[in-house]
Amino acid sequence: MQVLDRAAWRARATAHEARVDAFVEPHLERRSERVKHPVHDFLFTYYSQRPAQLRRWHPGFGIGLAEAADHVALKGYEDVDGIVSVTTAHVAKQAPLLRGLTNLLRATQSRAVHTGCFGLHEWAMVYRQSPEELRHNDWPLRLGSDGTDRVVEQHQVKCSHFDAFRFFTEPARPLNVLQPGPGDRSQFEQPGCLHAGMDLYKHAFRLTPMVPSELVADCFELARDIRELDMRAAPYDLTGLGFEPIRIETVEGKATYVRAQRSFAERGAPLRQRLIEECERLQAAG
Template identity: 70%
Template sequence: MPVEVLTTRQARARRTAHEARVDAWVARHLERRREGLPHPVHDFLFSYYSQRPAALRRWHPGYGVVVPSAEHLSFKGYTSVPGGATVADEHVASQHVLLTTLLRLLRATASRPAQLGCFGMHEWAMVYRLDQESVRHASLPLRLGPSGTDEVVEGHRIACSHFDAFRFFTAPARPRNTLQPGRDDRASFEQPGCLHAGMDLYKHAFRLTPMVPSELVADCFALARDIRVLDMRASPYDLSGLGYSPVRVETTEGKQEYVAAQRSFAERGAPLRDALVKECERLLAG
């Protein structure tokens, strides 16, 4: 049963703050979309993940909270209660499979030490032995050219633990990976040092909408947005035209820079992962 009833003023303040925070992220994205000008860094979280900007902007207080707003009754998962609307017990029960699966993955990831020796080679393996016209971001030049990029891949140990990165490796690059993560064994491979595992906290959070507070979803988005910048700066692409200096992971200094940033993101992600674990536990217990 709900344990907190928000006043109109409280609900409006939280909603307004959330919308303003999200607007600062999505306004330029929406402008670019109208103008047909894609951005390889900042559009990723809206093109790769299924959450649309409007859904990210929509505020939810989370399960166990009553909002004095009829508007929420039009959103999936809500029910009418005295004083307003709240996420229905029936909706939470219907998400049992998602909650148990996600809780297992989050706990398994958190139980492992961060592995910081991949040096972002997943992005390089995605363009291995491709010409410039065939790479995903063909409008961006490869910083070292196709042959130089291939040499970097061939000169490094590839150790990608994240299936959703590994599945985009080119065919010649796949056997070079020391791990072979699969679609159905993510909990056996995920580890908190992985940039994509950090970005996926956003995916996990929005999949739990409206059962978790939108503020937590936004916190995960903020982390994912910062991680994506490092992901592309350390990639083989030249993003200098967009104002991004490269993290030259093919060099000793670049590796050190990458590892330091990777460690920082793992530390930032830990409390968010823990918060999602606690939310899953609370929802399953309820």
């Protein structure tokens, strides 16, 4: 086991806290003022990890911390002769999670990057809704309700991600070429999907405290950038928040979206591989 003295691990912990505070603090300030942000609040409201949990630094399994009394009380840790670390017993208990994530991540990794969805999942989520029903009804639809509905009807909707598909309106569901379900994610997930890229953050924090928090933060930053693309291509007009729309209903907008989609797939690939390697390392240790 590698052991970090207090100065070494506190330096890493402080750097991690400063890194994520750039995102956490504005969210907490908005929350205290009851101000909603349809783009940047998503990672804190949709996913289950709380801001305080994101800020908490963990070294990952196999690293011991000297003089780390504040870690002893955390789930999965033990103190042996003054060295605090994640226990092998805790890792062993996570075997089902580790197997499931490995299978999903490898299945996703094995597929080619598919583009051509053009972010229509966000449009299908508001298809034939009244203004009062819209999830982000503080912000207008760029094309209005009728124009938004026409975009959905004039395109092929091909969403492969269940956690996006499940939010489609009832009239939009039959329009989707694919019909993913909650139990068949490994059969549908593909690396070009924006939500599959954002979910790397979810997979990473579910592995806490067994993986280093720097990896979780890397996945968080990717997810945050993807979310901006997701909402720039959405039907809402968010120019008031500084987000220039990607007009996916046009040829130029589609090309812009696909370029960004491919770029995020490239950024996500090494993170997905790192998560696979961590899962395999942990399974071998447990």
